[in-house]
Amino acid sequence: MSLRIDERIAEHRAALSPQERKAAATLLEHLDDLATYRAAELANLAGVSKATMSRLFRHLGYADFDEVREHLRALRTAGEPRRVDGTPDLAAHAAQEAEAILRALHQPQLAQAVELVATARRVTVVGWRNSHPVALHLRQQLAHARGDVRLAPLPGQVVGEELADLGAGDVVVVIGFRRRPSGFPTFLAEAAGTGAAVVLLGDPTAMPHAAQATVWLECPVQGALAFDSYAAAMSLVGALADGVLSRSGRAAQERVSGISRTYERLREVE
Known part of the structure; x- marks a missing residue:
């Protein structure tokens, strides 16, 4: 470089x-x-x-x-925050965001990802750095739709032990937006080597890693502003979780109701 x-x-x-x-x-x-x-x-x-x-x-x-x-x-x-075109036109930025969301949601591979996640024995959602908030949001939503959804890495932890119990019938959803950690491709290879299906969600710079994945979901993050935008990413994981909820049917709805009742008993949310 x-x-x-x-x-x-x-x-x-x-x-x-x-x-x-x-x-x-x-x-x-x-x-x-x-x-x-x-x-x-x-x-x-x-x-x-x-x-x-x-x-x-x-x-x-x-x-x-x-x-x-x-x-x-x-x-x-490459993902470094830089303003390169003067003061941004916020209306144009909003229009670009809307277009990015539509592109992210209108991917035929999304249906395959929904099927894999809905029917998996166990789901592990992985994301580092700027990908971690997106992974956290997806895990939170999926936990309402189905059981045994894990997040990695947890604070202060690494992911090696998260791969130990994975095998055929499991799914690893890997969020990999640009400026990924240097060990990212090695992790993907290890995850695929367990026999679990791998759903990779990332911006176009992650496309070279798509060969390691069962399903590749592309999501743009660069807009007119200096910093990357994850509006399309959040919409995409929301659509993924919504698809899993619908695919899981009555069992998912009963799970949602049960979680809400637990919230009420614990007085955890308003």
């Missing part, structure tokens, strides 16, 4: 002229929204000439500021 722009500045700082260092300091000050400026605006902010700013870009290994923009877009595509 090529060095990020801040790493390039640190590497070349000693060789920069005083004016180029001044320009580099301005780049670092505006790193979070760097691509929202034009090269001339950055030069004015730094109090240097446009020629100095251009020389700095070349010293850092970029042909021009357009290449810097492409570098920042590549970081955003």
